Amino acid sequence: MIDFTFAGKSDHSYSQLVSRVLEQEAQLADQRINALLLQELVEQFAILGQKLTEAHQQVLLMSRTDALTGIANRRYFDEILANEWSRSRRSKSGLGLILMDIDCFKLFNDHYGHAAGDGCLQKVAQAIHGVAGRPPDLVARYGGEEIVAVLPDINLEGVRLIGEKMLQAVRDLQMPHAFSKVETKMVSISMGGTVVIAADDAEPKTLIEAADRLLYHSKESGRNRLTVG
Numbered sequence: 001m002i003d004f005t006f007a008g009k010s011d012h013s014y015s016q017l018v019s020r021v022l023e024q025e026a027q028l029a030d031q032r033i034n035a036l037l038l039q040e041l042v043e044q045f046a047i048l049g050q051k052l053t054e055a056h057q058q059v060l061l062m063s064r065t066d067a068l069t070g071i072a073n074r075r076y077f078d079e080i081l082a083n084e085w086s087r088s089r090r091s092k093s094g095l096g097l098i099l100m101d102i103d104c105f106k107l108f109n110d111h112y113g114h115a116a117g118d119g120c121l122q123k124v125a126q127a128i129h130g131v132a133g134r135p136p137d138l139v140a141r142y143g144g145e146e147i148v149a150v151l152p153d154i155n156l157e158g159v160r161l162i163g164e165k166m167l168q169a170v171r172d173l174q175m176p177h178a179f180s181k182v183e184t185k186m187v188s189i190s191m192g193g194t195v196v197i198a199a200d201d202a203e204p205k206t207l208i209e210a211a212d213r214l215l216y217h218s219k220e221s222g223r224n225r226l227t228v229g
Helices: 004-064 074-091 105-112 114-131 156-171 203-221
Strands: 093-101 138-143 147-153 189-196 226-229
Touching: 004 074, 074 093, 074 138, 074 147, 074 203, 093 105, 093 114, 093 156, 093 203, 093 226, 105 114, 114 138, 114 147, 114 156, 156 189, 156 226, 189 203, 203 226
Parallel strands: 189 226
Antiparallel strands: 093 147, 093 189, 138 147
């Protein structure tokens, strides 16, 4: 004779055990799913973070770049010059600067058109930029057809050598300029370069003014040349 009372109790205990096992399996399954979801979220956040970093760097680069020429813009030049001026003052190292101007650029624009003028400016800027190969050097559009190069940790002879290479790089473009006052009738640049050790009682503009005077001397001496001092 079967004891149904005992059997009922056993069935009840077995049902509870099965329920607990199923609950534990469900919990484990939930934990695995949550772990996978968490891992996926972490990976997505990492990808998003990388994209945000890249976007920030792109925006930063754009804010520092002249839209037409692709070299640094005036604002970034001002920032770098101020930083290098402070560094020169601390380390007593030479800070060089070359200010340059495309010869007779207004005549080029007037006769060939502004689109051709933009193309000329782009090619000249990139040719000059290609010469400044040292990591700390900066080539920037100073304004209009004027370009400037900041050359940290350098002496006057170094400025002369880099300036001569920039001068030749523009000559090598062999861009005709039939209305130039320069004898070659090719696009050329005039340049003024100098070096200073930043003094406590001076400002970066003194370096620019010194280079500008030397640039004026190059123009007065026939253009298509570099004057250093």
